Amino acid sequence: MAITVVAFVIITIVMFWFTFKYRYVEGRRASFIADDHKLEIVWTVIPAIVLALLIFSGLRAWNDITGPASKDAVVIELIGQQFLWTARYPGVKDSQLGKHNYQMIDASNEFGLDLSDKNTYDDFKSLELHLPKGKEVQLMIRAKDVLHSVFLPHFRLKMDAVPGMHTTFKFIPTKSTADMRAETGNPNFNYEMACTEICGRGHFSMRFPVFVHDTVEDYEKWMASQEAWLKQNPDYLQRVPAELREAAMIKAGIPMDSKEAILASPVTVTAKF
Amino acid sequence: MATIDIHPHTTTEHHDDHGHEHEHHGNFWTNYVFCEDHKVIAKQFLITGMAWALIGGTLSVLFRLQLGFPEADLSWLKPILGGWLTPEGKIDPEFYLALVTMHGTIMVFFVLTAGLSGTFSNFLIPLQIGARDMASGFMNMLSYWFFFLSSVIMFTSLFISTGPASGGWVIYPPLSALPQAMQGSGLGMTLWLVAMALFIVSSLLGGINYITTVINLRTKGMSFTKLPLTIWAFFFTAIIGVLSFPVLFAAALLLIFDRSFGTSFYLSDIYIGGEALPNQGGSPILFQHLFWFLGHPEVYIVLLPALGITSEIIATNSRKPIFGYKAMVGSMLFIAILSFVVWAHHMFVTGMNPFLGSIFTLLTLIIAVPSAVKIFNYVTTLWKGNIRFTAAMLFSIGLVSFFLTGGITGIFLGNSAIDIQLHDTYFVVAHFHLVMGSASFFGMMAGVYHWFPKMFGRMLNEKLGTIHFWLTFVGVYLVFFPMHYIGIAGFPRRYYSWTNFETFSGFADLNMLVSVAAIITLSAQFIFLFNFIYSIFRGKVASANPWNSNTLEWTTPRSPGHGNWPGEIPTVYRWPYDYSKPGAKDDFIPQHIPYSETPESNLPHENELVKLEMNDGAIVVESNKH
Numbered sequence: 001m002a003i004t005v006v007a008f009v010i011i012t013i014v015m016f017w018f019t020f021k022y023r024y025v026e027g028r029r030a031s032f033i034a035d036d037h038k039l040e041i042v043w044t045v046i047p048a049i050v051l052a053l054l055i056f057s058g059l060r061a062w063n064d065i066t067g068p069a070s071k072d073a074v075v076i077e078l079i080g081q082q083f084l085w086t087a088r089y090p091g092v093k094d095s096q097l098g099k100h101n102y103q104m105i106d107a108s109n110e111f112g113l114d115l116s117d118k119n120t121y122d123d124f125k126s127l128e129l130h131l132p133k134g135k136e137v138q139l140m141i142r143a144k145d146v147l148h149s150v151f152l153p154h155f156r157l158k159m160d161a162v163p164g165m166h167t168t169f170k171f172i173p174t175k176s177t178a179d180m181r182a183e184t185g186n187p188n189f190n191y192e193m194a195c196t197e198i199c200g201r202g203h204f205s206m207r208f209p210v211f212v213h214d215t216v217e218d219y220e221k222w223m224a225s226q227e228a229w230l231k232q233n234p235d236y237l238q239r240v241p242a243e244l245r246e247a248a249m250i251k252a253g254i255p256m257d258s259k260e261a262i263l264a265s266p267v268t269v270t271a272k273f
Numbered sequence: 274m275a276t277i278d279i280h281p282h283t284t285t286e287h288h289d290d291h292g293h294e295h296e297h298h299g300n301f302w303t304n305y306v307f308c309e310d311h312k313v314i315a316k317q318f319l320i321t322g323m324a325w326a327l328i329g330g331t332l333s334v335l336f337r338l339q340l341g342f343p344e345a346d347l348s349w350l351k352p353i354l355g356g357w358l359t360p361e362g363k364i365d366p367e368f369y370l371a372l373v374t375m376h377g378t379i380m381v382f383f384v385l386t387a388g389l390s391g392t393f394s395n396f397l398i399p400l401q402i403g404a405r406d407m408a409s410g411f412m413n414m415l416s417y418w419f420f421f422l423s424s425v426i427m428f429t430s431l432f433i434s435t436g437p438a439s440g441g442w443v444i445y446p447p448l449s450a451l452p453q454a455m456q457g458s459g460l461g462m463t464l465w466l467v468a469m470a471l472f473i474v475s476s477l478l479g480g481i482n483y484i485t486t487v488i489n490l491r492t493k494g495m496s497f498t499k500l501p502l503t504i505w506a507f508f509f510t511a512i513i514g515v516l517s518f519p520v521l522f523a524a525a526l527l528l529i530f531d532r533s534f535g536t537s538f539y540l541s542d543i544y545i546g547g548e549a550l551p552n553q554g555g556s557p558i559l560f561q562h563l564f565w566f567l568g569h570p571e572v573y574i575v576l577l578p579a580l581g582i583t584s585e586i587i588a589t590n591s592r593k594p595i596f597g598y599k600a601m602v603g604s605m606l607f608i609a610i611l612s613f614v615v616w617a618h619h620m621f622v623t624g625m626n627p628f629l630g631s632i633f634t635l636l637t638l639i640i641a642v643p644s645a646v647k648i649f650n651y652v653t654t655l656w657k658g659n660i661r662f663t664a665a666m667l668f669s670i671g672l673v674s675f676f677l678t679g680g681i682t683g684i685f686l687g688n689s690a691i692d693i694q695l696h697d698t699y700f701v702v703a704h705f706h707l708v709m710g711s712a713s714f715f716g717m718m719a720g721v722y723h724w725f726p727k728m729f730g731r732m733l734n735e736k737l738g739t740i741h742f743w744l745t746f747v748g749v750y751l752v753f754f755p756m757h758y759i760g761i762a763g764f765p766r767r768y769y770s771w772t773n774f775e776t777f778s779g780f781a782d783l784n785m786l787v788s789v790a791a792i793i794t795l796s797a798q799f800i801f802l803f804n805f806i807y808s809i810f811r812g813k814v815a816s817a818n819p820w821n822s823n824t825l826e827w828t829t830p831r832s833p834g835h836g837n838w839p840g841e842i843p844t845v846y847r848w849p850y851d852y853s854k855p856g857a858k859d860d861f862i863p864q865h866i867p868y869s870e871t872p873e874s875n876l877p878h879e880n881e882l883v884k885l886e887m888n889d890g891a892i893v894v895e896s897n898k899h
Contacts, residue, residue, distance in 0.1 A: 036596075039653070043649045066630070145545040162624045163541060163542050163543050164541025164542040164557070165556065192775060196766075198440060200448060202366070205773050
């Protein structure tokens with residue numbers, strides 16, 4: 001930054017000074033200077049060295065940012081669609097995101113959860129991005145329809161969401177929402193997430209609230225308080241393979257005696273056919 | 274959009290009809306419309322380009338109204354925009370996207386590619402290398418008419434009920450591939466693709482012609498090392514265009530397949546409008562690679578001609594040889610080569626492999642070296658010169674300033690780690706508008722002011738030119754400088770409004786300033802438009818060489834006819850930058866003056882050349898007539 005500002009200021013001043021000093025005077029002759037190899041070599045080599053320094057410091061930062069996330073990083077999935085974001089958390093029971101398949105998406109199963117995978121049962125949906133302070137977070141990013149881009153301006157973080165492919169970004173939140181409220185003196189401060197890849201009519205309105213918990217424990221408490229997607233949509237128990245249904249109910253926290261549980265029990269299904 | 278009812282076609286005929294005294298036979302149609310003369314074709318490109326620039330500029334003011342004055346009631350635009358205004362008098366969000374998309378497409382391709390290269394490559398290549406016309410006059414004419422047809426189709430798309438293409442000028446699929454994703458991706462996008470396909474044909478026909486002409490039709494003595502830098506720039510530009518435009522054509526073709534024939538080159542795993550599409554296995558990233566393989570060289574297709582024009586004008590008006598001629602050619606060559614290997618710096622955060630990101634950071638920042646060399650050379654050319662501030666010179670110096678400012682911000686963006694924050698924000702918008710948009714526009718303006726006397730035989734008014742320069746120069750900085758701050762604050766581009774976000778709710782006053790400056794800058798262009806039209810008919814009559822310049826075009830008569838030189842084509846003996854040579858009578862020695870006539874100013878090695886000239890006496894005498 002400093003380097004470029006200095007270069008900018010010097011060249012601009014020199015240019016305007018030259019244009020002023022050597023403005024046209026009737027009868028004066030300009031000097032006939034065609035080239036000067038020493039001077040040219042100097043101003044080729046100096047920028048080259050400065051740029052080499054910028055490149056290497058930049059690449060070191062880039063490698064740190066894009067390197068693999070650590071094994072115990074918190075994994076969160078973000079899904080972009082026209083024109084809203086949703087987040088999927090792996091759930092507290094297995095801490096693994098379950099498989100998904102875009103062909104299984106429907107009005108309720110908006111993640112396209114593949115219910116033959118055990119890891120999906122405790123996954124839960126959130127309309128707010130919750131993050132722990134001081135712990136590495138790995139975002140798994142995808143899109144349902146067109147390109148979107150996850151942009152967390154306060155975290156200097158941006159990564160496109162691409163249909164048909166996963167992208168990721170890892171980072172460590174260092175300031176909780178409460179810290180920022182104290183620092184900015186604004187008690188209503190909130191982190192926000194935006195979309196930065198043109199995605200259609202509502203591109204400018206894809207706001208997603210972000211909340212950073214003060215401690216990892218707070219974050220885990222919040223995790224534990226969330227209901228699994230399957231619990232919120234117990235109708236989908238019927239799509240769970242029969243032999244896994246009991247495990248699914250336990251993982252999703254669906255009571256065995258609930259209406260849907262009985263409807264979906266293996267006995268009911270066999271009776272149907 | 275009814276404000277812009279300048280029909281390129283009729284305007285062209287009109288101006289040429291009066292401004293150009295043709296001593297040669299043929300009817301109206303063959304002389305002014307389907308003409309194969311490079312000078313007429315250049316004027317056709319220029320005037321069509323100017324019409325497009327007005328349209329593109331007006332579109333930008335429309336969306337700046339929305340951004341600067343989000344609360345304003347725009348009902349007074351109802352007669353023009355009709356259904357694109359919401360009942361509350363606001364611009365429809367989807368139409369807003371159409372405006373930014375068409376502004377980008379028009380400015381990049383129709384104004385700064387066709388309008389700039391089309392005009393000046395056509396006009397200057399034959400005149401400055403000493404040729405009667407282009408290698409193929411017919412292909413040259415076709416090039417213009419393909420461009421015209423493409424213009425008509427792109428213009429028509431502005432008026433269809435579903436609106437023109439609106440997925441951004443980069444038309445990334447799936448957004449551009451799926452009509453259910455946005456209205457503009459229906460018929461508007463189809464017309465966009467057809468228009469661009471024709472545009473590419475036009476650009477290739479032109480480019481092949483420029484390359485052939487430069488290689489084959491140089492006059493006697495005009496070796497490559499004696500070419501003016503303008504020609505070098507046009508030559509490199511044409512080569513870049515011929516190599517990269519076909520890739521855009523391929524990208525567009527695959528997109529057409531995806532849109533119309535059910536293929537899946539760019540589409541995969543899409544759930545939209547309540548149904549899962551069958552397409553699988555494609556990749557949107559593939560399109561981005563193909564697009565930017567043209568898209569980045571395109572930046573240099575736009576910029577290099579402007580740099581060439583500037584080199585010529587700065588040397589002429591500093592009355593000094595351009596500093597480091599060989600370094601200038603070398604840096605352009607280096608830029609031209611590097612322009613092909615930096616495309617993925619547009620894609621650092623698109624999900625591309627981060628390792629590729631490192632490679633492209635490295636290659637991108639290398640480009641800063643030849644660019645820096647060019648800037649230093651320009652500044653050193655000014656040093657100890659005897660500078661005449663003609664309007665053309667002012668615009669050229671303005672270009673160097675923009676190139677510097679935009680180049681410096683480019684160093685930030687080229688660094689992949691910093692780009693994470695700045696990508697797709699107003700910082701990028703500010704960067705490319707300065708470094709390629711405004712810089713190239715200034716190059717174009719400089720070119721018009723400088724070569725107008727040769728085009729129309731009359732001078733543009735210099736006072737109006739100076740006013741035009743200062744208003745535009747200050748206006749451009751007022752528009753784009755604040756955008757850097759807005760961008761660093763994270764404001765994303767292509768946003769209809771920012772009020773949904775607490776983070777982006779500041780800077781309303783700064784945005785208002787930008788919009789006001791944009792309106793003033795556009796208004797200033799009407800001064801130029803008036804000057805241009807008025808001077809064609811009533812301007813001061815120009816002499817054959819009003820700027821005391823060295824290059825060959827100034828050895829032609831005031832209004833060169835078909836074939837350019839009435840007699841023999843002059844022979845070239847020296848490089849084009851013998852300005853203020855010590856000992857010489859005048860402060861310029863044109864290229865066609867042999868060394869044997871200037872014993873007082875020859876350098877030692879040039880006296881050696883005198884002997885060679887003597888063997889060729891006949892031609893020396895012949896060329897002296899002009």
